[in-house]
Amino acid sequence: MPFREKSAWIMSFALLVGGVFYFLPVVSGWSGAGQLISPLMPHLLAYTVCLVVIAIVGHIVIAALAPKDADAPVDEREKLIFDRAGHYSSYVLGVGALLSLGLYLLSGNGDLLFYAVFASLIASQLAEYLLQIAFYRTSI
Amino acid sequence: MGRKPPISNRVRELREQHGSMTQAQLGEAIGVTRQTVIAIEQNRYSPSLESAFRIARLFGVGLEDVFSWDD
Numbered sequence: 530m531p532f533r534e535k536s537a538w539i540m541s542f543a544l545l546v547g548g549v550f551y552f553l554p555v556v557s558g559w560s561g562a563g564q565l566i567s568p569l570m571p572h573l574l575a576y577t578v579c580l581v582v583i584a585i586v587g588h589i590v591i592a593a594l595a596p597k598d599a600d601a602p603v604d605e606r607e608k609l610i611f612d613r614a615g616h617y618s619s620y621v622l623g624v625g626a627l628l629s630l631g632l633y634l635l636s637g638n639g640d641l642l643f644y645a646v647f648a649s650l651i652a653s654q655l656a657e658y659l660l661q662i663a664f665y666r667t668s669i
Numbered sequence: 670m671g672r673k674p675p676i677s678n679r680v681r682e683l684r685e686q687h688g689s690m691t692q693a694q695l696g697e698a699i700g701v702t703r704q705t706v707i708a709i710e711q712n713r714y715s716p717s718l719e720s721a722f723r724i725a726r727l728f729g730v731g732l733e734d735v736f737s738w739d740d
Contacts, residue, residue, distance in 0.1 A: 531704040604701040605717050606708060665704070668673045668713040 532591060532598035533607055534665045537658040539587035543580050544655045548648075551576040555644060568643045610664040618657035625649020674715040675739045681710045683728045683735065699723040 551572060558566045592599035603611070629645035632638075684690045692706040699720050708714035716724070725732045 531702060534704075598702075601702055604705050605720060606701065606705040606714050669708075 531607070531665060532595055532601070533603070534662055535591045536588060537661040537665075539591065540584060541655060541658040541662070543583035543587070544651055544658070546583060547576045547580040548651045548655075550579060552644075552648070565638065565640050565644070567640050568647075606669065609669055610661055613664060613669065614657045614660035617660055618653045621656045622649055622653035625652055673712055676715045676736055677712055677739050678709065678736045680706070680724060680735060683724075683730070684710075687728060695724075695727070698727055 554572070555566060558564065626646060626649055629642055629649060632645050633642040680695075684692070684695055692710070693703045696703045696706045700723070701716070701720060705714065705716075709716055721732060721736055725735045728735065
């Protein structure tokens with residue numbers, strides 16, 4: 530498996546784990562008490578730290594296992610893969626942002642707007658990494 | 670996801686004719702990763718014109734001896 534495909538798997542995992550940890554209390558609070566908890570800086574910091582730690586540890590491990598692959602520059606096919614994945618994932622972010630704005634117009638809830646935009650950001654990043662993996666494995 | 674490129678090639682055959690050159694050696698010689706060489710050989714990726722010329726020159730043949738258009 531190419532080094533950068535492994536990297537995409539790590540980042541997908543990090544985003545999923547971080548996303549679940551971040552949104553689990555929000556969703557459970559909403560479904561339990563029916564009240565949306567306001568976005569808190571400590572939650573956001575915990576999410577960021579979780580993401581960074583998984584990304585750094587994961588990349589150290591895969592680089593140690595294949596140091597030559599890790600040092601190799603991005604080649605023409607990989608550039609194409611990254612460009613295409615980035616292009617399609619930008620639609621996810623765009624649609625997510627539009628839906629978030631619509632949600633805000635309907636609900637007038639700023640906290641909900643924050644969560645919706647943040648979820649769109651995570652979803653678009655996740656889509657980008659998953660598309661990279663898919664393009665690595667198919668014709669491009 | 671993506672459709673197969675309409676270009677076939679003899680890269681694997683030429684590589685094996687050249688002293689069983691490995692995919693990694695070919696990749697290093699033309700400046701791409703081993704995975705990209707695999708993708709080219711399996712017809713999952715059409716290389717850039719520059720890489721196509723590099724491959725042909727490396728094997729000492731013409732471009733059309735390596736790549737052909739599938740009608």
